[in-house]
Amino acid sequence: PAYAAGPAALILWLAALTRVDLHAMGAYGLLAILPALFWIALVLLTLGFAAALAQPGIRTSWLLAHVIALIAMLHATPTLLYGTLRYAWAWKHIAVIDYLLRHNATDPSNSQLSAYNQWPGFFTLNAQIVRLAGLRSALGYAAWGPPINNLLMIAPLVLILRTMTRDRRVLWGTIWLFYSCAWTGQDYFAPQAFALTLFLAIIGVVLNRAAAHRDLTPDQPRAPRAGNAVWILLLAPLVAAIDSSHQLTPLMLVLALAVLAVTRYRNPVLLWTLAAAVALTLAWDGTVAAPYIRNNLSSIVGSFGNLDSNATAPLGAAATASNQQQVIAYVDTAAALAVALLAIAAVLIHKNLRRSSAWMLTLAPLPMLAANNYGGEVIFRVYLFALPGAVYLNRRLLLPSSARPWTARVHALVFPAFLLLLLAAFAVPYYGKESENYFPPGEITAIDYTYSTAPHGSIIVAATGDYPGGNLYYEYYEQISWLDQISGPQRVLVERHPLDALRDELTVHGSPAYFILTRSQIAEIQTAGLLPQATLDQFENVTTSPEFTVVYRDADAIVVTLTEQPEPQTPPRPEGIPS
Secondary structure (H helix, E strand, C coil), X not given: CCCCHHHXXXXXXXXXXXXXXXXXXXXXXXXXXXXXXXHHHHHHHHHHHHHHHHCCCCCHHHHHHHHHHHHHHHHHHHHHHHCCCCCHHHHHHHHHHHHHHHHCCCCCCCCCCHHXXXXXXXXXXXXXXXXXXXXXXXXXXXXXXXXXXXXXXXHHHHHHHCCCCCCHHHHHHHHHHHHHHCCCCCCCCCHHHHHHHHHHHHHHHHHHHHHHHHCCCCCCCCCCHXXXXXXXXXXXXXXXXXXXXXXXXXXXXXXXXHHHHCCCCCCHHHHHHHHHHHHHHHHHHHCCCHHHHHHCHHHHHHHCCCHHHHHHHHHHHHCCCCHHHHHHHHHHXXXXXXXXXXXXHHHHHCHHHCCCHHHHHHHCCCCHHHHCCHHHCHHHHHHHHHHHHHHHHHHHHHCCCCCCHHHHHHHHHHHHHHHHHHHHHHHHHHHCCHHHHCCCHHHHHHHHHHHHHCXXXXXXXXXXXXXXXXXXXXXXXXXXXXXXXXXXXXXHHHHHCHHHHHHHHHHCCCCCEEEEEEHHHHHHHHHHCCCCHHHHHHHHHHHCCCCEEEEEECCCEEEEEECCCCCCCCCECCCCCCC
């Protein structure tokens, strides 16, 4: 079974992909339309991995193959099914890279994308990749971000876990747990995934150097200073890459290194890497990113110390969402709490874990809960950075004792069941919002046509920010996510008289304005509870109103403009968006 289950699971998985009808996607996203074959394949792969893990003579390469197959099933499935780039945020990242390709510079003055332009490391790197590969845009590979990023994390995870255990069952069981619990969706084509991989690599190297330093006997010579200097020089560019690419990860790195430094893991490489992380973070934030920090200082300070509101922001947002999205929010909260409680239980039961690097890495991100709400997402980021240590503790808790044979028999039943339960919990939040994350080709064609025909200086008014191609050519257009920013009297007007409110929104700017409403935006409006369904239904009348002219329409999107348009401020741009 240990050798047959994996190949059989892959065959069933590939067969399952041919039976998915994306047009049937509803409130539960992919979760409701993936066929039974997909879930059977996932169960079979999990049972095969558990059986392989129980065999003492199994080869490490076979365990690795199971982990790679798991990543393929979980993360390549949407990519293979859609054929288009997931996540509106990923499209924003494409826009920043395209700007770099056109201008060979960032645009720090752009208020909508100021964070990206002042932490441009990830985008600059990808602009160079696009040039070297002879591509027109990063769209050629960005859709493969989730499987690629998860594959890249395997080596750093192995590096970290080898300092914690020499037991292959623990090491590879922990890696499987990590991927089963990493449902936060931060593995897509984004600075966070790039920075997280570098973070794990730095922690892995530092822990290995600490282990080598700690394991020396008193009569063995310490590593020469030149040797330590080499490691520090190798790590410094990774630290700099994180500092130039992401706002939050440098702080997480400083916290992790600091927690390790104040315990028994201090060594020259760790201490100098910590010093470099602090210095480079302060240098970047005090110079390149200073305008962003100054402009957002009030919100940063305002959320500081608000532990309760920062930690519960996602549940607060779910209160106004659809019933389906509330279920998803409660499932991911329960899954996160289960991982945390099992980690705490492991430390309480096994006293030797209380000063372990796994426990230190689990605790290290927690101060960020009190520091900032990070747009309501800080709880998910804390969970993500604590996950490598937490799942190791989970695995240790579930490891059978060799002194008690009966526990091995119980473990043979409990551990696979636990893995399956975690994968079920993974699937709910990771696939449950795909009605918002999936952009059908018709939506992309509509956005392409709009940018190809709209004059420079036009205003692109999108119903929400959830659409493909948002912020493309942002130096030529102002993009507005309409329903995301209205409140009070404006929201009342939209709910009661949506077409009047839309006319006012398109008129007030004094430039040609285009309104975009797509299938994915409608899904977001419904799931997030942004508008009553009755109001949303009235927007269908926009195509028959004499005040509006239909610019583009297909089954997935509508683009309209005012029938009487203001004069454009600048001449039209001839070229379309990149393919």
